[in-house]
Amino acid sequence: DQQVKQNSPSLSVQEGRISILNCDYTNSMFDYFLWYKKYPAEGPTFLISISSIKDKNEDGRFTVFLNKSAKHLSLHIVPSQPGDSAVYFCAASGRNNNDMRFGAGTRLTVKP
């Protein structure tokens, strides 16, 4: 039962353009959402998070939007850079880390 879904396995964008990665979830009890970035042969690293009391959180070139009514969140990267090329995982959690659920990931390729 996949409670967190990333329906696009891959995304390709041109350098300087916006990258939009999407994530849907089914469990309305989730109230904390995170994005992780993973390079090949490395573990995921935390990128940005948002709690359910907010609808937007921004950190430099990265912005996460949360639409609770649609159970949807998205990660915007602008402008995209070749170094952003990686697999991005969406994760969602209830009140504690033991409930965290991960999506399958989206492979982003930013072309120079």
Add this chain to the structure above:
Amino acid sequence: DGGITQSPKYLFRKEGQNVTLSCEQNLNHDAMYWYRQDPGQGLRLIYYSQIVNDFQKGDIAEGYSVSREKKESFPLTVTSAQKNPTAFYLCASTGTGDVNEQFFGPGTRLTVL
């Protein structure tokens, strides 16, 4: 430098053998986790431990065992009872309190021959 180490990076096992994956952290984190990643799927929780000498089953614990004798260490044993052990295994840790981002190790790729 604080972080999580996993060893070995690649591991090959014959069918019927048990194998232990190492995970060590020097972040002074209380909680540690083991995940499994298969192609096209998200990370799935195998076991977690919130404190020394205590651990709990995750979603896919069958065929696995863990121990938590020290705060820094959380080894995972893949037993012969695990039907499909070939996968990428990730260890993570986090501080206590509210939901926190997890810090991941580089992973171990296990292949059963």
